[in-house]
Amino acid sequence: MAANPLPSRTEVAVVGRGPVGLATALALSRAGLPVTVIGAPLPPDDEPWDLRVYALSPATRDLLDGIGVWHALNAARMAPVYDMRVHPAFGSTQRELHLSAYEGRVDALAWIAEQRNLVGALEQALRFAGLPVIDDRLAGLDTRSDTQVAELQLASGRRLKARLVVGADGAASRVREAAGLQWSLRDYPQRALVAHFHTEQPHRDAACQWFGRDGILALLPLPSPADEAGGRVSMVWSAPPELADHLQAMSAAELGERIEAASGGIFGKVTPISRVAAFPLRLGRASAMTAARVALVGDAAHLLHPLAGQGMNLGFGDVTALADTLRGPQAARDPGERLLLRRYERARAEPVAAMRLVTDGLQRLFDPTGGGVPGPLRPAIDSAVAFGWQAVARSGWLKRQLVAQAIR
Numbered sequence: 001m002a003a004n005p006l007p008s009r010t011e012v013a014v015v016g017r018g019p020v021g022l023a024t025a026l027a028l029s030r031a032g033l034p035v036t037v038i039g040a041p042l043p044p045d046d047e048p049w050d051l052r053v054y055a056l057s058p059a060t061r062d063l064l065d066g067i068g069v070w071h072a073l074n075a076a077r078m079a080p081v082y083d084m085r086v087h088p089a090f091g092s093t094q095r096e097l098h099l100s101a102y103e104g105r106v107d108a109l110a111w112i113a114e115q116r117n118l119v120g121a122l123e124q125a126l127r128f129a130g131l132p133v134i135d136d137r138l139a140g141l142d143t144r145s146d147t148q149v150a151e152l153q154l155a156s157g158r159r160l161k162a163r164l165v166v167g168a169d170g171a172a173s174r175v176r177e178a179a180g181l182q183w184s185l186r187d188y189p190q191r192a193l194v195a196h197f198h199t200e201q202p203h204r205d206a207a208c209q210w211f212g213r214d215g216i217l218a219l220l221p222l223p224s225p226a227d228e229a230g231g232r233v234s235m236v237w238s239a240p241p242e243l244a245d246h247l248q249a250m251s252a253a254e255l256g257e258r259i260e261a262a263s264g265g266i267f268g269k270v271t272p273i274s275r276v277a278a279f280p281l282r283l284g285r286a287s288a289m290t291a292a293r294v295a296l297v298g299d300a301a302h303l304l305h306p307l308a309g310q311g312m313n314l315g316f317g318d319v320t321a322l323a324d325t326l327r328g329p330q331a332a333r334d335p336g337e338r339l340l341l342r343r344y345e346r347a348r349a350e351p352v353a354a355m356r357l358v359t360d361g362l363q364r365l366f367d368p369t370g371g372g373v374p375g376p377l378r379p380a381i382d383s384a385v386a387f388g389w390q391a392v393a394r395s396g397w398l399k400r401q402l403v404a405q406a407i408r
């Protein structure tokens, strides 16, 4: 447990010490609200490179900059993405959809950062800000006995009163459950395999993606040591279960060859430099993002397919919207006021629905099992995809719209 004294009452209690919870605490504190964080730190990991890496969008960079975290990130362990190359078939190097930071008129399309780097910088900012942190878990929540304040029961037996409880406790959110919000969840017929590779050819700051019968393969740029030839990339392969089993059972040499073939040889020889980790893929949505004295942020509110690398960026969008709702003259008001929470909920309705539609729609369109598209319609859908692909690939305006969506 963290050192005492810790409060028994706070304006805002943020439950969850993942990236979104930590950013929420910092953003709301900067908005002028007294905040207490409840959660355990990230467990240590002895991999030289964290297998969990995120593509952080320009909007996320703005948020992290605003809460004093962007410059605390270890820049030597981050890679910018200036180009995105998307291919409509595995092994293909043709007919790619090319999006660039230059065409989109932005500094970079994204920055690739390890979870450890991101969470470390957020934790450091939290320490500098001197916010109280309770190293504990939420066990129960009472929002009914007193309409003016919520009471949190922690696993240690400690109790804490708060006028607003922010649920940043991930997909299995205890806050969401205790607030009586429904959670709809659908499993994707895929598993995400994550690993890092050395590549014979440099990645030239490009993120590459292949869609096809074998699922969705993304190779994201990683920084390399200065004296190392070639490059390093991080893989996220959303593969059907049998293929995922097969890939996980492969030797390092076999896996390298398979990635080399799947990526059409653009990186030359590909060699694994980490173990392979697997993550289940699910689509989840809370029935509402707010309830009495409760607001949900991040995966506690919405869970997406990672094909667009946007799940956490969407969570950071929640953080920005919640801080915007509660800052300025509103900081003197009760942060759990129904009117303010509804304002937050309205602000997030469109961006969350749009991102869900895009990621779920793309997954279904390319799903090798048919993705709910009736069999006889499949050839027509495939032709429409090919046609749409070429139309987008040729249209500067459409590409700029796609970049604008990608960097939100």
Ligand SMILES: Cc1cc2nc3c(=O)[nH]c(=O)nc-3n(C[C@H](O)[C@H](O)[C@H](O)COP(=O)(O)OP(=O)(O)OC[C@H]3O[C@@H](n4cnc5c(N)ncnc54)[C@H](O)[C@@H]3O)c2cc1C
Residues within 6 Å of the ligand: 015, 016, 017, 018, 019, 020, 021, 038, 039, 040, 053, 054, 055, 056, 136, 137, 138, 139, 168, 169, 170, 171, 172, 173, 174, 192, 194, 236, 279, 280, 297, 298, 299, 300, 306, 308, 309, 310, 311, 312, 313, 314, 315
């Ligand atoms: C393979 C893969 C690749 C991805 N790539 C990207 C990407 O490139 N870009 C991107 O934006 N997103 C990406 N995502 C999505 C991203 O990982 C999630 O959206 C993000 O981690 C959610 O952060 P969070 O803080 O909301 O939740 P979490 O990271 O799940 O954190 C929740 C925290 O709450 C704590 N907690 C849980 N229960 C309690 C409790 N009762 N009391 C106290 N604390 C509790 C947990 O211990 C944890 O610390 C990817 C996802 C996958 C699976």
